Amino acid sequence: MKWKPYLKYKDSGVEWLGEVPGHWHVETIKQAVRFTGGGTPSKDVAAYWTGDIPWVSPKDMKVERINDAEDHITDAALRASAASIVPIGAVLVVVRSGILRHTIPVAIAETPVALNQDMKALTVRSVELEPWFLLRWIQGLQSELITHWKKQGATVESLEHEYIANTLLPVPTRPEQLQILKFLDRETAKIDFLIAKQERLIELLQEKRQALIGHAVTKGLNPDAPMKSSGVEWLGDVPAHWEVTRLRRIADGGLINGLFKTRDSYGQGAPLVNVFDVYQSDFQIQPETLDRVHVTSAEMEKYNVLVGDLVFVRSSLKLEGIGVSAFIKEVLEPTVFECHLVRLRPRRELVVPRFLSLYLSSMSVRHRLVASAQTTTMTTIGQEGIACLEVLLPPEQEQVQLVDYLSLETRKYDEIVAKAQRSIELMCERRTALISAAVTGKIDVREPSHA
DSSP states (O other), rough: OOOOOOEEEOOOOOOTOOOEEEEEEEEHHHHHHEOOOOOOTTTTOOGGGSOOOEEGGGGGTTSEEEOOOEEEEEEEHHHTTTTEEETTEEEEEEBBBBGTTOOOOOOESSSBBBBOOTTTEEESSSTOOHHHHHHHHHTTTHHHHHHBBOOOOOOOOOHHHHHHTTTTEEOOOHHHHHHHHHHHHHHHHHHHHHHHHHHHHHHHHHHHOOOOHHHHHHHOOOSSOOOEOOOOOOEEEETOEEEEEEGGGGEEEEEOOOOOOOOGGGGEEEEEOHHHHTTTTTTTTOOOOOOOOOOOHHHHHHHHHOOOOEEEEEEEGGGGTOOOOOEEOOOOOOOOBBBBEEEEEOTOOOOOOHHHHHHHHSHHHHHHHHHEEEEEHHHHHHHHHHHHHHEEOOOOHHHHHHHHHHHHHHHHHHHHHHHHHHHHHHHHHHHHHHHHHHHHHHSSOOOOOOE
């Protein structure tokens, strides 16, 4: 179906926005909303983090409706920090995060929440503006808003408060907003359904991929090979000619915790592998996407990563994040790794690095590492927990064969996943374009009786 434009338009006063319907009024965002910032209670006071007040940070902003958060704080934590309670109906926006390179996460608070310092709440002042209309407006114009709201010279991607506050917002009448929102709810639901089907396909493919890797690196490729007890309950029987050893035995120079740097050291310098890079890596670090940090020559010598190294997440706010590892396949320039990671440099006379990375990425190994973690305010696994991990070692030639086999077989899954991801990207682009056209008045989606 093709939607018609409005009959009359006027200049919005914003070059990148162009014309808007003639009967819409235009006001600045600061005229329409009240801004509330956030803060982080001290991590050193464990009691602050045992409350029931949802404390929203960028990691919670994966949905449009916020009913809870991963972290919770107490009333005492509120009083001791810059955080405050944000009311139901507030529009929550991420204003400082690496994700702002390509999108502005935005959501509606459906329960009272507190925010961390990387968030802002926009509470609508007037009944004439629907919070959901403001949310859809930000969603539909993300590309333009990222360009015009971005803080220049910031070491971490940030949005400038004054730029947001002074942005002109074209607002239709409230009944018309409700008509637009009704239309968008209906049309985006159709697209979201198709996106969810593709996401489920990707989940199933990744599960099969993981199962393939897990079986190959613990049972081998020959179903008729003689088996023996590994002596390790979680490993069970393994090929009789494979060796069972400990991770510390195949680590050249031991395990090394990463580099700690304060935030003012970031922005320029050497590439830095951090926890986020490991989580996003699909077990293989992409050097082009790394942040940068100032380092001394002594720090570079101690904390460098080389091709074939592996890095583990040793501390995380999330239990399921512990033990996630990534393989350093390529180093474009001298690179370091941060303090929440542990580096392992495989002894190549004992193990093929890529085989070891595949073994460590298997779910049974991940579960073993998670089981040895300790939880306080941060979930942590010590070097000893990693060093004592049981490792299976086939003969070197068999390790190479396993790597070649899994490279070929996993590529088939990866190609299907890539197609599904591209399909999702196209549907997301269509979703954004549709929202943009509706909330800026490029199309008239009102029902005939209201047009």
